[in-house]
Amino acid sequence: xxxxIIENILFAxxxxxxxxxxxxxxxxxxxxxxVLNLGQEGMILVGAVCAFIGAYTTDSLxxxxxxxxxxxxxxxxxxxVIAISLVSSQxxxxxxxxxxxxxxxxxxxxxxxxxxIDGLDEQPIPxxxxxPLIGKAFFAQDLLVYGxxxxxASIYYVMSRTRLGLIIRAxxxxxxxxxxxxxxxxxxxxxxxxxxGAMAGxxxxxxxxxxxxxxxxxxxxxxxxxxxxxxxxxxxxxxxVLIGAWLFAFASILHLVLQGFGYDISPNLLAMLPxxxxxxxxxxxxxxxxTAQLAPRxxxxxxxxxx
Amino acid sequence: MKAPTLISLGLSAALALSSPLHAAEDPLxxxxxxxxxxxxxxxxxxxxRARKIVDKEFGDxxxxxxxxxxxxxxxxxxxxxxxxxxxHDLIFTxxxxxxxxxxxxxxxxxxxxxxxxxxYKTAENVGNYQARAYQGRYLAGMAAGAMTxxxxxxxxxxxxxxxxxxxxxAFTLGVREVNPDASVSVSWIxxxxxxxxxxxxxxxxxxxDADVLTMHADxxxxxxxxxxxxxxxxxYNSNMKSYxxxxxxxSVMMHWEPIYQEKIQAVxxxxxEPESIWYGLSEGVVKMAPMHSxxxxxxxxxxxxxxxxxxxxxxxxxxxxxNNQDGEEIxxxxxxxxxxxxxxxxxxxxxxxxxxxx
Numbered sequence: 024x025x026x027x028i029i030e031n032i033l034f035a036x037x038x039x040x041x042x043x044x045x046x047x048x049x050x051x052x053x054x055x056x057x058v059l060n061l062g063q064e065g066m067i068l069v070g071a072v073c074a075f076i077g078a079y080t081t082d083s084l085x086x087x088x089x090x091x092x093x094x095x096x097x098x099x100x101x102x103x104v105i106a107i108s109l110v111s112s113q114x115x116x117x118x119x120x121x122x123x124x125x126x127x128x129x130x131x132x133x134x135x136x137x138x139x140i141d142g143l144d145e146q147p148i149p150x151x152x153x154x155p156l157i158g159k160a161f162f163a164q165d166l167l168v169y170g171x172x173x174x175x176a177s178i179y180y181v182m183s184r185t186r187l188g189l190i191i192r193a194x195x196x197x198x199x200x201x202x203x204x205x206x207x208x209x210x211x212x213x214x215x216x217x218x219x220g221a222m223a224g225x226x227x228x229x230x231x232x233x234x235x236x237x238x239x240x241x242x243x244x245x246x247x248x249x250x251x252x253x254x255x256x257x258x259x260x261x262x263x264v265l266i267g268a269w270l271f272a273f274a275s276i277l278h279l280v281l282q283g284f285g286y287d288i289s290p291n292l293l294a295m296l297p298x299x300x301x302x303x304x305x306x307x308x309x310x311x312x313x314t315a316q317l318a319p320r321x322x323x324x325x326x327x328x329x330x
Numbered sequence: 331m332k333a334p335t336l337i338s339l340g341l342s343a344a345l346a347l348s349s350p351l352h353a354a355e356d357p358l359x360x361x362x363x364x365x366x367x368x369x370x371x372x373x374x375x376x377x378x379r380a381r382k383i384v385d386k387e388f389g390d391x392x393x394x395x396x397x398x399x400x401x402x403x404x405x406x407x408x409x410x411x412x413x414x415x416x417x418h419d420l421i422f423t424x425x426x427x428x429x430x431x432x433x434x435x436x437x438x439x440x441x442x443x444x445x446x447x448x449x450y451k452t453a454e455n456v457g458n459y460q461a462r463a464y465q466g467r468y469l470a471g472m473a474a475g476a477m478t479x480x481x482x483x484x485x486x487x488x489x490x491x492x493x494x495x496x497x498x499x500a501f502t503l504g505v506r507e508v509n510p511d512a513s514v515s516v517s518w519i520x521x522x523x524x525x526x527x528x529x530x531x532x533x534x535x536x537x538x539d540a541d542v543l544t545m546h547a548d549x550x551x552x553x554x555x556x557x558x559x560x561x562x563x564x565x566y567n568s569n570m571k572s573y574x575x576x577x578x579x580x581s582v583m584m585h586w587e588p589i590y591q592e593k594i595q596a597v598x599x600x601x602x603e604p605e606s607i608w609y610g611l612s613e614g615v616v617k618m619a620p621m622h623s624x625x626x627x628x629x630x631x632x633x634x635x636x637x638x639x640x641x642x643x644x645x646x647x648x649x650x651x652x653n654n655q656d657g658e659e660i661x662x663x664x665x666x667x668x669x670x671x672x673x674x675x676x677x678x679x680x681x682x683x684x685x686x687x688x
Contacts, residue, residue, distance in 0.1 A: 028537070031537050035530060035533060035534070038530075039526070039530055042526070129367050129369075132369075133369050136369040136371060137369075137371050137572060138572075139554065139572060139573055142558075230525075230526060234525075234526050234529065235525040235526055235528075235529045235549070235551045235554060235555075236554070237525070237549075237550065237551070237554060237573065239371075239523075239525055239548075239549045239550075240366075240367050240369070241523060242525045242526070242549070244521065244523065244524035244525070244526065244527065245524075246526075275527070275530075276530065276534070279517055279519075279530060279531050279534040280534055280537075282516075282517055282518065282684060283515060283517065283534055283535065283537075283538040283684075284538075291520065291687065
């Protein structure tokens with residue numbers, strides 16, 4: 024394979040990995056605070072359709088991105104009220120959110136099917152984008168991809184280096200203890216769920232504004248579920264979410280590229296490759312991590328405020 | 331374009347003649363069952379478009395209803411039974427997976443007529459209908475073959491089933507008809523609807539030098555990718571020009587209304603029979619979107635000549651000599667593939683790159 028092809032594969036990998044990365048980071052944050060939200064797929068779709076409507080009606084991609092973020096956060100508020108305040112089952116509420124989001128996005132988007140917009144363009148960063156091999160992949164992408172890099176770095180910093188990160192983790196590990204120390208468990212969980220919703224909405228905006236600038240129903244095609252799986256495989260560690268998203272994306276691009284080179288491999292087998300690669304790589308990483316408890320201890324359990 | 335005009339002329343004459351007979355009666359209730367939401371510019375969109383056309387044409391003699399997003403399997407059986415029980419006289423079930431549910435319900439409602447799309451089973455009161463999309467694929471292939479400069483054409487495809495293989499083979503035969511040096515690369519994505527994957531697949535084909543793209547999937551993402559990357563694209567199901575104004579060479583369009591007109595008319599006339607029909611260019615079920623202005627006049631004329639020949643029956647898409655991918659002759663000169671062979675096709679014609687997945 025020539026340099027050129029490798030460069031292109033890397034470029035496509037980063038693009039394909041971006042929506043997964045955004046959604047998985049958001050899901051990870053809410054899970055670190057103890058809330059399992061299976062509504063990712065619904066939130067992505069609502070974000071995607073609102074981003075498209077916003078961008079189409081105002082002719083501004085910025086407003087489109089903002090609509091995606093805001094609609095995702097607002098939509099997740101439904102989940103937060105039902106699962107956190109009304110203490111219903113997180114699993115059932117999350118599934119309901121996905122089903123509701125799929126229908127709601129189809130309903131909102133009826134008049135926008137078949138319309139097209141000028142999507143986000145690539146913005147190569149001067150000098151850096153001409154670095155051989157990796158320059159194009161990391162420095163010749165669109166603004167949302169750079170945004171995902173920055174969000175990743177910020178989340179990594181917040182979760183591992185700041186007091187806020189500690190509070191979120193404490194709420195997820197031992198909500199009662201966090202409460203007795205004076206932290207407002209419910210408030211923290213509301214915030215992380217809505218942050219997760221905003222990230223899923225941003226992932227949706229990436230799909231409908233940058234990746235394939237259009238709206239069609241069900242355009243997320245299961246990425247919300249993959250993101251949820253990535254969080255588990257990444258054992259709730261920020262850096263592993265990044266590696267997992269890119270690995271998954273790399274394997275799915277490889278599937279397309281290998282076909283093109285005429286390798287005689289069943290496409291069904293190739294289609295399995297991303298899942299297989301992700302599992303193997305992360306199993307290896309987890310083995311090295313030893314037997315430490317991986318999931319946040321209160322994940323999925325409702326918290327009843329005590330006085 | 332002649333045939334459909336004739337059909338609709340004949341139809342309006344029939345309408346004019348028969349209307350007094352039915353004017354005083356209750357309208358014929360016709361139900362449609364769709365597998366996906368309507369507004370997707372794809373398969374279901376074209377079925378619903380046809381429903382609206384017949385609804386308007388028959389006026390108050392026919393009343394149509396539809397149920398969308400009905401998943402194949404037991405869910406569809408419930409929906410079809412509901413439609414049957416509440417007074418529908420004719421029910422169109424528009425997806426392959428509705429075949430057995432349709433037949434099961436049909437046994438319980440002998441007075442209701444059923445028409446199932448793309449299946450192969452019939453019964454006393456169940457007919458089926460299909461479209462020869464491959465005829466349009468062949469003509470689209472001619473346009474692609476004429477416009478490629480790299481002699482490489484990309485085809486993004488869902489699953490390797492006969493319907494898709496028929497389209498790829500017909501397309502390739504069209505390509506080689508005008509450009510024997512060109513080849514078609516197929517990229518399988520194992521999905522009917524994943525715009526992002528369709529697009530990435532298109533990008534990957536472009537990186538391998540493809541400069542004309544087409545697809546057998548649901549969304550217009552491939553045409554959109556062609557527009558962004560500055561190559562040509564060919565749409566499927568509906569006219570996809572709006573997704574790639576500069577890229578769009580043509581689209582293979584599926585117009586179901588001639589079938590719906592014919593079947594509804596047959597029920598109104600009491601002449602309905604459970605048949606298997608397979609309509610194409612001749613009946614106006616398969617149509618081509620207007621050709622791109624970049625395509626040279628001579629090529630457009632040649633495409634039109636072939637189209638007319640297909641309509642008149644002067645030639646078949648799968649007429650010999652046809653070689654398979656390994657260069658062995660499968661169809662001899664003077665022969666053509668029979669419908670049954672077309673329904674079971676599971677091999678690549680010469681000119682397709684890569685192995686057929688098994």
